[in-house]
Amino acid sequence: MLKAGALYFAVICAFLIAVICASLIMIAAYYRESYLRELRRARLERNMDSSVAYVLKHQGALGMDSIRMDLLGEGTDSVSINSGLWGIFECPVIRAFVSIDTIKKSFLIGMDTRMDTLALYLSDEDRPLSVSGDTRVTGDAEVPKSGMRKSYVENRPYSGDKLVYGKILESRRTLSPLSGDMIKALKKELDRDVSAMEVLPGQNMHVSFFGPRKVFSVPLQGKITGELSGQLVLHSDTSVFISRTAKLNNVIVYAHSITVEEGFEGNCQLFARDSIVVGDKVVLHYPSVLGLVGKEKAVDQARILVGKDVSVAGMVFSYEPKRSALQTMISLSERTKVKGEVYSTGLIKLGKGMSVEGKISCNRFIMQTPTTLYENFLVDVTLNRRARDRHYLSSPLFEAKRQQKGILKWLN
Structure with a gap:
């Protein structure tokens, strides 16, 4: 039991x-x-x-x-x-x-753009290109048929043993065109009516690239001071002032004129109709863009003025639909460094000690001294195509149709 x-x-x-x-x-x-x-x-x-x-x-x-x-x-x-x-x-x-x-x-x-070996492109206006002082051009150069020559400026001869540390080729009468579709898209954004847009709130803001983009108009005072990042587009039908205290990451700004305060640091794309003025000691991280899209029959010269000791990693370009007497101008001051591309459908003014690690293209170079204005002179500047980072990727704005695409930057 x-x-x-x-x-x-x-x-x-x-x-x-x-x-x-x-x-x-x-x-x-x-x-x-x-x-x-x-x-x-x-x-x-x-x-x-x-x-x-x-x-x-x-x-x-x-x-x-x-x-x-x-x-x-x-x-x-x-x-x-x-x-x-x-x-x-x-x-x-x-x-x-x-x-x-x-x-x-x-x-x-x-x-x-690794297959593009050009460091310099100068349109053929029947004027030679002169080099003086400690100028160095490393990479291929396309210059007018009248060629390149050594010159004295301020009693200083050219110090190099070669005119170009690469090949010297003949240029055409015009620059390689920019992408018509992209220029059209930029014009559309620059001419948008801002009156119906919501005004940018005062607080900091991040907009994810996985959602809809946010579009705002800049407040009446035209000053940007906050922390803004992501898929955020700012418009103004007048002028915009970007304070040195502002923190911009991936943001786009469209305005008639844009001023970047001395000491600013960030990553942004700035597009203007009339002018872009960048103060001294500004740092623009890759892939930043300074773009000027001028109008026909402009009264004043459209220009990009970049101050001293500025670092730009990306692209600087100016465009006008038809060549005018007041051609667009890009001015790069002393000791400024551009890591990427500089393109102007008009003039490029170079300060002593400035450098471009990549490619520079224009119709004419100018240089100003206290006593003389020189045209198509390079004095104490460094143009080095081979120094550009091998991971650098350009924009299809420059009509890179046969070039391979790559991932430039991951977004969130």
């Missing part, structure tokens, strides 16, 4: 066995779900890599429309690609999804 305690013991054992079995089932279900989740994650990552490769291999801009596709035609590998322009760069947003699982990426696209 069994004792009553044996039944109690059997119930306890059965309960423990049930708990253990249930735990094993739950653990197996958890690990199975985790395993399936990892498989979906890996599949999404592969789909994302395929989508990024598709975008980079696509010739020309993808356009502003949303593209949705099934990569393998099985109904389980769907991706959507929303592409548009962010300033002078293409900016796709890619989402790969399986059921409710989604991963997304956004980035700026640039053009690989």
Whole structure:
């Protein structure tokens, strides 16, 4: 005859066995779900890599429309690609999804310019290019048929043993054109009516690139002082003043004239109709842009004035639709350094000790001394194509149709 305690013991054992079995089932279900989740994650990552490769291999801009596709035609590998322009760069947003699982990426696209070996391009206006002092041109140069020559300026001869540390080629009468589509897009943004726009709030702001862009007009005083980052566009139909206390990251500003206070540091794209004035000791991180899009029949000369000891990592360009008597001008002051590209459909004024690590293109160089204005003279400047970072990517604004696309910068 069994004792009553044996039944109690059997119930306890059965309960423990049930708990253990249930735990094993739950653990197996958890690990199975985790395993399936990892498989979906890996599949999404592969789909994302395929989508990024598709975008980079696509010739020309993808356009502003949303593209949705099934990569393998099985109904389980769907991706959507929303592409548009962010300033002078293409900016796709890619989402790969399986059921409710989604991963997304956004980035700026640039053009690989390693095959372009030009350090200098000067349009042929039947005037030679003169070099003097400690000027150094490293890389190929396209200059007028009248060529290059050594000259004395302020009783100083040219100190180099070669005119160009590279090839000397003949230039054409005009510059290589900028992208008509991009110039059209910039003009549209610069001429937008700001009266219906919401005024920029006073607080700091970050706008994700995975959502809709935020567009604001700059307050009446035209001063930007806060911390602004992300997919944020600012407009003004007059002037904008960017304070040295402002912190801008990826922000775009469109205005008739823009002034950057001395000592400012940030990353932004600035586009103006009349003028851009950059104070001394400003640091603009890659990929910053200073862009001037002039109007026809302008009364005053449209210009970009860059102060002393300024560092610009990116692109500086000026454009006018038709060549005028008051050609656009880019002025780069003493000891200023540009790591990228400088392009002017008019004049470029160079201060002593300035340098361009990349490429510079214009119709005419000018240099001002206390007593004389020199045309097509390079005095104590450094133009070094080979010093540009090998990871540098340019913009399709410069009509880089046959060049390979690359990821310039990841966004969030």
